[in-house]
Amino acid sequence: MLLAKLPRRSYTHATTPIEKLTHLSKLLDGPSIYIKRDDLLGLAGGGNKTRKLEYLLADAIRKGADTIVTGGALQSNHCRLTLAAAVKEGLKCHLVLEEGVATPYDPDANGNNLLYKLLGAEFIKVVPYGSDMIADMHALGEELAAAGRKPYVIPIGGSNELGSVGYVACAQEILQQTFETGLVLDDVVVASGSGGTQAGLIVGFHASSAPIKVHGINVSRPNETQIPKITDLVQQTASYLNVADNQLADRVHCYDGYVGEGYTIPTQGMIEAVQMLARTEGILLDSVYTGKVMAGLIDLVRKGAFKKEDNVLFIHTGGSPSLYANPTLFNEDLFVL
Ligand SMILES: Cc1ncc(COP(=O)(O)O)c(C=O)c1O
The missing domain is CATH 3.40.50.1100 (Rossmann fold)
Incomplete structure (x- = not known):
């Protein structure tokens, strides 16, 4: 796999930062939580x-x-x-x-x-x-x-095999950044929607033999349809890039407990998560994708899914411009510091 061979336009000038969410990690008293700021990617308003x-x-x-x-x-x-x-x-x-x-x-x-x-x-x-x-x-x-x-x-x-290559490249970027800083990542938590983001990360880590588990938090579908969808896209992307498909399907992990009543329909967990990130870290999420993904991450931490010494990376896939479409959504305080 030589990504440099593929034609690519460039819309962002630097790698997006990986930051430690110090206040959130302390508040939840679980693993160390980091964030990949793909909300800061180029073009109008950034995002995956x-x-x-x-x-x-x-x-x-x-x-x-x-x-x-x-x-x-x-x-x-x-x-x-x-x-x-x-x-x-x-x-x-x-x-x-x-x-x-x-x-x-x-x-x-x-x-x-x-x-x-x-x-x-x-x-x-x-x-x-x-x-x-x-x-x-x-x-x-x-x-x-x-x-x-x-x-x-x-x-x-x-989200086809070509679009997913963007996140194969992101996996390489994350590995390079963590190599430079000495951060040993155990887990990545990311939105699972049309699937290109999750599929690309899985293929990218797999191609580098990196034992990082990618947890996809579903934003629209139950696991019954989402897991086959992601598995297909992972296989198509791997085949497109000539990455060996040895046990790739075993790397697909999805969670459908945070969708609520459906795609775009708000949940209490999402409201709490968006308010928590805004009020502990000064970072804006959105109600449809990253808010539900963060709700999933918070719940997994509370349930003890990660060890205290683990390093977990949340991928911020953007979306905050849609916050302005629903100005009363966060009127009720579900998280107060
Ligand atoms: C802000 C945001 N996050 C996550 C996603 C989901 O990413 P994917 O469709 O690659 O699963 C989307 C998709 O539209 C999005 O807009």
């Missing part, structure tokens, strides 16, 4: 998609695309960042947005929705909850092609 887009946009440009098509939920961080990457590359961008189960599209909504307009999406197609998003995105691509444009369709969350 930036790493995937470095490879996906390079592929789009190599194939002569002039328009990027992608899709996601109404408050999609992936759509915001894909649009920002397209703007940076001088390409147009069309978005397919799926309404929520109880949330119709509001053209004047704040958060990422405001940013789609500010960043100048050329076209936004809104589809009802439960639509076949993949078919809708490809239909849009075909319409563009029929009109003489050169579309490039990026899957939801940027």
Whole structure:
């Protein structure tokens, strides 16, 4: 596996920091907890998609695309960042947005929705909850092609084998950083959604024979569907990079106890976790992804899943722009210092 051989655009100027969460670690009285600040990645507002887009946009440009098509939920961080990457590359961008189960599209909504307009999406197609998003995105691509444009369709969350390479590269970055500082990592805790982030980290650590356990905290699906989804993507990514698939499936660990009633639906644990990070460390999480992941990490620590001498790394995958879409969500204090 030689990542330098793959075409890649560069959207961040340095490695993202790994910081110790001193106050949180002391408060929970468990392992030492560290954070990888991927919320500080480049493009508009940062977050995990930036790493995937470095490879996906390079592929789009190599194939002569002039328009990027992608899709996601109404408050999609992936759509915001894909649009920002397209703007940076001088390409147009069309978005397919799926309404929520109880949330119709509001053209004047704040958060990422405001940013789609500010960043100048050329076209936004809104589809009802439960639509076949993949078919809708490809239909849009075909319409563009029929009109003489050169579309490039990026899957939801940027999670195919090429997008996942962004997190294979992140695993290498983490290993280099911990090599330089002497930090011996035991565990990584990360969001498990469309899966490219978790899958890439698993393949990256596996390829370097690093015995670091990656705990994926599900944000939308039960384990019954999430584990096969991650396992497939891990295998596709490994095969794409010629990484030997010896017992890779054994490295897939998912937890579905923190999703609550469903994707985007708030939980008490998420509210406590977002308030805890804000009030102990001055770090903003979000309600859909990192808040639920941190709720999972806090609960695992409280249940004694880690040893006191363990070093655990939480991957901050971004998402704080969506906080502004729901200004009353954190009115109740579930965590007070
Ligand atoms: C802020 C944030 N964190 C985590 C995720 C989940 O990452 P993945 O889709 O790679 O599982 C997303 C996906 O949109 C996200 O926006």
